[in-house]
Amino acid sequence: MQYTGYALTKQISLQCIALIYRVIHSIEITRPSFSLHFIDPEMKYCSDCAHPVSLQIPPDDSRPRYVCQQCGVIHYQNPKMVVGSIPFWDQDEEAKILLCRRAIEPRHGYWTLPAGFMENSETTAEGAARETMEEAGAHIELQALFSLLNVPHVHQVHLFYRARLLDKDFAAGTESLEVKLFTEAQIPWDEIAFPTVTHTLKFFFEDLAASRTGKEFGFHSLDILKPMRQ
Amino acid sequence: MQYTGYALTKQISLQCIALIYRVIHSIEITRPSFSLHFIDPEMKYCSDCAHPVSLQIPPDDSRPRYVCQQCGVIHYQNPKMVVGSIPFWDQDEEAKILLCRRAIEPRHGYWTLPAGFMENSETTAEGAARETMEEAGAHIELQALFSLLNVPHVHQVHLFYRARLLDKDFAAGTESLEVKLFTEAQIPWDEIAFPTVTHTLKFFFEDLAASRTGKEFGFHSLDILKPMRQ
Numbered sequence: 001m002q003y004t005g006y007a008l009t010k011q012i013s014l015q016c017i018a019l020i021y022r023v024i025h026s027i028e029i030t031r032p033s034f035s036l037h038f039i040d041p042e043m044k045y046c047s048d049c050a051h052p053v054s055l056q057i058p059p060d061d062s063r064p065r066y067v068c069q070q071c072g073v074i075h076y077q078n079p080k081m082v083v084g085s086i087p088f089w090d091q092d093e094e095a096k097i098l099l100c101r102r103a104i105e106p107r108h109g110y111w112t113l114p115a116g117f118m119e120n121s122e123t124t125a126e127g128a129a130r131e132t133m134e135e136a137g138a139h140i141e142l143q144a145l146f147s148l149l150n151v152p153h154v155h156q157v158h159l160f161y162r163a164r165l166l167d168k169d170f171a172a173g174t175e176s177l178e179v180k181l182f183t184e185a186q187i188p189w190d191e192i193a194f195p196t197v198t199h200t201l202k203f204f205f206e207d208l209a210a211s212r213t214g215k216e217f218g219f220h221s222l223d224i225l226k227p228m229r230q
Numbered sequence: 231m232q233y234t235g236y237a238l239t240k241q242i243s244l245q246c247i248a249l250i251y252r253v254i255h256s257i258e259i260t261r262p263s264f265s266l267h268f269i270d271p272e273m274k275y276c277s278d279c280a281h282p283v284s285l286q287i288p289p290d291d292s293r294p295r296y297v298c299q300q301c302g303v304i305h306y307q308n309p310k311m312v313v314g315s316i317p318f319w320d321q322d323e324e325a326k327i328l329l330c331r332r333a334i335e336p337r338h339g340y341w342t343l344p345a346g347f348m349e350n351s352e353t354t355a356e357g358a359a360r361e362t363m364e365e366a367g368a369h370i371e372l373q374a375l376f377s378l379l380n381v382p383h384v385h386q387v388h389l390f391y392r393a394r395l396l397d398k399d400f401a402a403g404t405e406s407l408e409v410k411l412f413t414e415a416q417i418p419w420d421e422i423a424f425p426t427v428t429h430t431l432k433f434f435f436e437d438l439a440a441s442r443t444g445k446e447f448g449f450h451s452l453d454i455l456k457p458m459r460q
Contacts, residue, residue: 045280047273047305060404063349075277078310079348081387118309119293123380123453124387145378145451150353157311157354174290219449221375223353 048073079155082196083127084115085163086146086204087138087170089181095208096181097201098165100135102193103177110193113160113200114138116175128161136179137171140164147203149196150223158196162204162217184208195224278303309385312426313357314345315393316376316434317368317400319411325438326411327431328395330365332423333407340423343390343430344368346405358391366409367401370394377433379426380453388426392434392447414438425454 043066046053051070058065058074066075087098099111114135118127125142132138140163149158172179182188184205192198203220211217273296276283281300288295288304296305317328329341344365348357355372362368373392380387402409412418414435422428433450441447 043277045275045277047275047277047283050275050280053277076347077350079350080308081311117306118387120307120309120385121382123382124378125380125453126382145449148354148375150355152351152353152356155350157348219375223355 043075043077046071046073047075077155079152079157081118081124081127082115082156082158083118083124083131083161084113084158085128085132085140085142085161086113086200087132087136087140087163087165088204089165089168094183096183097187097204098136098138098170098179098181099187100172100176100179102175103172104175107193109177109191111188111191111197112193113197114179115158115160115197124159125161128159128163132163133173135173135176137169137173138179139166139169141166144217145219146217147196147200147220147222149199149221151196152223153226158194158200160196160200199224273305273307276301276303277305307385309382309387311348311354311357312345312386312388313348313354313361313391314343314388315358315362315370315372315391316343316430317362317366317370317393317395318434319395319398324413326413327417327434328366328368328400328409328411329417330402330406330409332405333402334405337423339407339421341418341421341427342423343427345388345390345427354389355391358389358393362393363403365403365406367399367403368409369396369399371396374447375449376447377426377430377450377452379429379451381426382453383456388424388430390426390430429454 043053045051046068049068049071051068053066053068053075055064056067057063058067066077067073068075089096089098098114100114101111102108114132115128116131116135118124119130122130124145129140129142132140143162143164145159146162147158147160149160150156151158168181170179187201189198192201199222200220203218207215207217273283275281276298279298279301281298283296283298283305285294286297287293288297296307297303298305319326319328328344330344331341332338344362345358346361346365348354349360352360354375359370359372362370370393373394375389376392377390378387379389398411400409417431419428422431429452430450433448437445437447
């Protein structure tokens with residue numbers, strides 16, 4: 001991968017945006033009537049002092065941020081992490097993966113690996129184990145990190161750990177309609193909730209097949225880009 | 231790793247905290263006089279409607295969240311990602327790594343790998359390349375993800391990519407006092423800004439040594455825990 005030119009282009013683009021902002025809006029931008037794809041739209045007031053915020057490019061910065069017009073606090077917005085596991089059952093004749101059918105939006109009724117937003121004060125592995133317990137009531141032995149998938153248009157990074165399912169005493173949590181074991185042939189590929197889950201499952205079954213010839217499971221990284229960025 | 235018991239204990243602990251909160255504060259907690267380590271302290275007002283927020287445990291949740299008393303919006307707080315690179319120069323007699331001396335707090339004057347907070351709408355690799363350009367002006371070819379380090383007490387996850395430095399035409403950015411190449415023997419171990427950087431450098435030089443016997447660079451994951459959690 002060659003990022004030199006790309007990083008430079010991106011940097012120049014951001015500086016251009018910054019310049020246009022400064023010229024048109026005299027540094028301060030209040031209540032913009034347009035949306036910027038790298039800004040979450042919802043911030044209106046300062047969470048520190050309740051005064052209105054405005055979009056500004058702070059000194060020594062290249063991106064518009066929500067800045068309080070009263071106290072000057074800059075409210076940064078950053079991507080969130082989704083952490084989950086690939087619960088693997090190897091005690092039957094054929095290997096199986098545990099999937100959950102979503103009881104919540106988005107993608108209500110579709111199948112997913114147990115996963116959810118990482119919480120403050122936990123590690124990525126703790127978060128993956130917690131989500132597996134909450135959504136599938138599954139007893140697992142967490143193994144190595146298996147996949148990292150960027151989803152930049154929704155400001156998310158998804159991480160999945162391999163996990164050995166210890167027993168079949170699992171049960172749907174409040175966010176799942178049902179939880180069920182699937183062999184590779186049984187996976188409902190057209191009813192998978194998210195592309196990050198589809199890709200992780202495909203990587204997993206590829207590595208599982210390769211493991212039968214003595215190869216170790218790998219670590220996989222992929223960017224899920226919107227068609228316009230591909 | 232066996233997470234079954236741990237996840238269960240953590241879940242029970244959270245349910246206990248939730249119960250104590252509900253009993254003592256009749257579900258709603260306004261202006262708490264104590265701090266919770268998994269809550270960022272700064273939120274006072276709703277960023278949607280400017281009314282005061284209070285700490286509450288929403289239905290079907292187990293953690294206190296900032297909830298608006300007026301419009302009911304739940305303001306979730308999640309860990310942030312720090313992304314960076316390990317710029318590696320292999321054209322001299324001895325291999326060298328590019329480090330930056332910090333011009334900003336925290337850890338002003340200490341040495342670090344180029345890294346910073348991941349931004350919305352970028353991938354982890356794009357963020358790592360951007361930070362390398364911004365802090366070190368370095369032209370790199372980004373390679374595989376090398377380390378993932380959890381720092382749960384500050385709600386952060388740090389990711390470092392291996393990177394091949396393409397030339398010596400680098401220069402300190404606004405957040406760096408100076409940037410400089412170091413051989414392994416020259417690394418200022420006592421003046422490294424963050425434990426995540428120290429561990430990543432140690433992993434890197436271990437893998438570099440192993441690579442001379444034909445072994446490939448690996449992927450390393452580590453949790454940096456406070457002494458009380460170790």
